[in-house]
Amino acid sequence: MRETELWRRLEQQLGSGYARVWAEQQVMAALGSRTVVEALAAGVPPKTVWRACWEALELPLKER
Template sequence: MRRSELLRAVDDEFGGRATALTHDLVLGALGRTALEALDAGVPPREIWLALCDETEVPAQRRYGVGQLEPRRR
């Protein structure tokens, strides 16, 4: 997962709350917010999973999110 995929996944999952969650919610597993973790070099997938755990996102919505649809030729 890339940074852009993480941010897209957060936006898709949380909508209008995405900015507040990434800026303000301290993720227990990481001891910092999602944006602080990104800046510290924590892998985006690890941040996404920590955010999902913290906010109780169901397992079926955790994997494969944030990726763009493949281009059609």
Template sequence: MRLTDFWQRMDAVFGAGYAPSIATDQVLTTLGGKTVREALDSGVATVTIWRAVCAAYPDRVPATLR
């Protein structure tokens, strides 16, 4: 998954104003206790990060974006 696709999905799910906050503030255990931003900065694949977001917010991410 390209980085632009990842951010488009984040914006679609959380809104353009809230997605950056989720990425910076929410620690995800499936990412080893990292935030989305930390995972991106450390080179974790965007598809892996997206799957972690889907697992953390199963009720927010529609099936079409999984």
């Protein structure tokens, strides 16, 4: 997964106005107590970040 796909999926789930805000503020244990933005900057693969988001947002399996 590319980072652009991660952002597209987040915007699809949260809306284009809220996705970036959520990604900058929501700290997740699955990402080492980092936000999406921090995890990506630290080199965590987008697919790993998406799985943490999927879990945190409690999305259906089909969205994984």
